[in-house]
Amino acid sequence: MTTTVIDVKTHRMITTLPIGNAFFLSSVFTPDGKFAYITNRGGSTVSVIDVKTHIVIATVQVGNNPTGVTFTLDGKFAYITNRGDTTVSVIGVKTHTVIATVQVGSFPSNLTFTPDGKFAYVANSGNPTVSVIDVKTHIVIATVEVGSSPLNIAFTSDGKFSYVTNNGGTTVSIIDVKTHTVIATVQVGIIPFLVAFTPDSKLAYVTNFGDTTVSVIDVKTHTVIVTVQVGTRPSGVSRLHARRKKRLCS
Incomplete structure (x- = not known):
């Protein structure tokens, strides 16, 4: 190649x-x-x-x-x-x-570092876990049970929470980074794929690949506040900065 x-x-x-x-x-x-x-x-x-x-x-x-x-x-x-x-x-x-x-776990797919760079979170798609690696020692310090086939991981800008899309089901697992434990499981659409936060991390947008929706989660309450109808098989989601306006497009 x-x-x-x-x-x-x-x-x-x-x-x-x-x-x-x-x-x-x-x-x-x-x-x-x-x-x-x-x-x-x-x-x-x-x-x-x-x-x-x-x-x-x-x-x-x-x-x-x-x-x-x-x-x-x-x-x-x-x-x-x-x-x-x-x-x-x-x-x-x-x-x-x-x-x-x-x-780590079976079929490690995506890896994301915490905003402070101290830990690496690994989504193990072959089993319902996320492995937490201490970057200083390169050792797994926690294995977190999440939903079916975890795929993508994103952190709030303050590094307090990790959102994990469980691609084999209809949920997003929310992990407290301080304790490395799941504090909430949010029902979203079918086959949740990617998650992105608004710049202030007040809202999380989740693309649901298995249907035609994007779920909007209030980070403070960890609940879906609106479900947006979009095109077929939404996957990518990005945040845009235009002057002082904040938008997300998928």
Whole structure:
């Protein structure tokens, strides 16, 4: 398989680079923009590209079927979710080598760091759990029981709560980050997919892929205050800032 580099000024291809034998799923840049990490899904490697030279400088052995790449807030580590097994590989960005392999739940899908960068929350789609990893020690400190097939995780801006979409059902689990326990389970639409907060984190918008709705949750009361009819199979949701207006579109 290959990855293509395009000059954004001229919109022309600069080069095409060979990467892993499997098809890649995620291509994510380090926070300083010096490297690109590419997961080779279907295999067990991550390709590292030097952005300045457009050359693959490292091929890192990780777990089976790597999917997602998420960098710590300081950019020192890359966390790789290995969907084909029950692990998260932690790569030291300075050396491009695995420095820890963390045992989590079945089919780890998406990983999100708390706003303060102290913890990584991993949604284990193969069982109804979220693994909480201490970023300082790279050790699981809590396993939280949530709903069926948890998929995506988002945090309120103050870092107090984590919202988890349970893709195998019709609920969102709300976790208290201080105690790493579920404090509420909110009924939303069918196959909840993504969640995004308004800038002030007073409202959460949840796209329900299995029907034609977006559920709006009041973060203070953890209840749905309105259900918005949208198009077929809504998945993405983003927040926009336009002057002083706050909007969400899906």
